[in-house]
Amino acid sequence: MIALGVILLIIGFITGIxxxxxxxxxxxxxxxxxxxxxxxxHAIAGRRHYW
Numbered sequence: 001m002i003a004l005g006v007i008l009l010i011i012g013f014i015t016g017i018x019x020x021x022x023x024x025x026x027x028x029x030x031x032x033x034x035x036x037x038x039x040x041x042h043a044i045a046g047r048r049h050y051w
Contacts, residue, residue, distance in 0.1 A: 001027055001028075001030060001031030001034065002027070002028055002031035002032060002035065004027055004031075005023075005024045005025070005026070005027030005028035005029075005030075005031055006024065006028060007024070008020045008021075008023055008024030008027065009021060009024035009025065009028065010024075011024075012024055
C-alpha cells in the first residue's frame with residue numbers, strides 16, 4: 001500500500017493530476033498506520049502481520 005501510494009504520488013506530481021496526488025498521500029498514510037499497528041502486534045483485518 002505504501003509502494004502504491006508513492007507511485008501515485010510520483011505520477012501525480014509529474015503529470016500534474018491533483019487527484020492522483022491526493023490518493024497517493026492517503027494511501028501512504030494508511031499504509032504507514034497499518035505497518036505501525038502490525039509491528040506492534042495488533043491484528044489488522046484478521047491478520048497478525050500487515051505488509
